[in-house]
Amino acid sequence: MGLGAIGAAIGEGYTAAQANLAVSRNPKISGDIFKNMLVGQAVAESASIFALVIAILLLFLDAPGATPLKAAALFGSGLSMGFGAIGSGIGSGFPGGQCCLGISRQPAIGSRLTTNMLIGSAVCQTPAIFSMVVALMLIFMDFSNSPLFPTWAALIGAGMSTGLAAIGSGYGGGLAAGVSCDGIARNPESVANVTTTMLVGQAVAQTPSIFGLLVSFILLFKTFPESQALSASMALLAAGLCTGLGGIGPGIGNGMAAEGAVKWVARNTSRSGDLMRTMLVGQAVSQSTAIYAMVISLVLIFVL
């Protein structure tokens, strides 16, 4: 929860700062901008609300006969949601802020901008939703039949994998969404192309968090043979960490590629097909590091 609040606070701060800038540029429509800022902040906050739900669940859940394994699961669940909310919180602040700026520039297309902002920031929430799914599974699944060693490591690893990987994806998706609001404000005619490019770019930027989710699922559902050796536990923990940390960079990088593509689609709508293809090729290359991380994790899980 604490971790989750960091992201939402930064995101909302960014939105508010941009809203101030927007009001000072075009004071006449400060009412509209203010309304829009609140909507944007509300969406940015939803990631931290997810974290709040998980935190409340963790606090008030009566775990009968809490075993060390259940404790590990709950700890992993908190980690997953906390880390997962950071990126989405920051990310969905960007479209909110850019949307305020856009409205000050082009008050006439306010509703179109707000729609685009809502779509963009809703997609930014996807990594946070993934981490919430993993968190809920960790809370509610029944692990009582699994051996403590090395399952504890698998559970914490599962939490970290999705949680950490979601940071980059959430942030990257936010970059694309933010610049799309800016682009629509500059060139309202390009709205269909910009929104399509943004969605595809964000979707690809989310891929690292999907790899994180995959590794988490494997760690959650695979039954591991009991072993007291430290290396077995550590391998599983490292598998989670590897995909999680490996996903941060590609997530942000893919977001930047999407940001560039969306920006130039807005300026040069007729070449949107070429731009999207270039963006995808670039993203595929920058994603390869996330894929390497996932391969290493799978090797750690299945081979070692």
Add this chain to the structure above:
Amino acid sequence: MGELGLVHQLIIPVFGYTITLNLEVIVMTWIVITFLIIFGMSAARKKDIVPQPLQVLGEIFVEQFYKLTEDALDREKARKYGPLVCALFMFLLLSNWLGIIPHLEEPTKDLNTPLSLGLMGFVIAHYAGIKSKGFKNYAKEYFQPIFFMMPLNLIGELAKIISISFRLFGNIMGGSIIILVVSYLSYSVILPPFLNGFFGLFVGTIQAFVFTMLTVVYISVQVK
């Protein structure tokens, strides 16, 4: 909370192997298919210059997705892949919306549906790539930029299937799990309709569109 992760399965043993059928998913998929067939037939039954409301709806779908395909591919290929793209979107849209009706479940909530659709898109994209470039040029791309990058390029291609199908699956299943848990915690007061509206209608539409667009874009990357 016991219903979390419960699947009704029919397990048929065949010559030492077992065939597992997820009954609910099959039934739900058939509901979607039946609805789409009825919609298609009634939209195309009386074609007229002054269209019926259903015909207008059908035309909107076909025209929009035809245009999107034409933007990403070219005119000739759009004629070929346009119907596929349009049908894929309509199927996914309806599948994702099905969950807002009580007692019905989204077929996309089960990993098998998105995974098979993802595999289908993958096969089609590579078929289109081989057909337009010839097998030699197609195979050569795996050895870019240096020959020993081949295994990594191969894994990168396979990772596309995982990412496209898990994205849809994760979003839809995540939404329904969140709805289930929040409804349970709030004793189904006030919140569930809004959550259904957000996760069912809004996220469902966006994810259906994203899945369709990604399939188109994968084809276009292979072709060009």
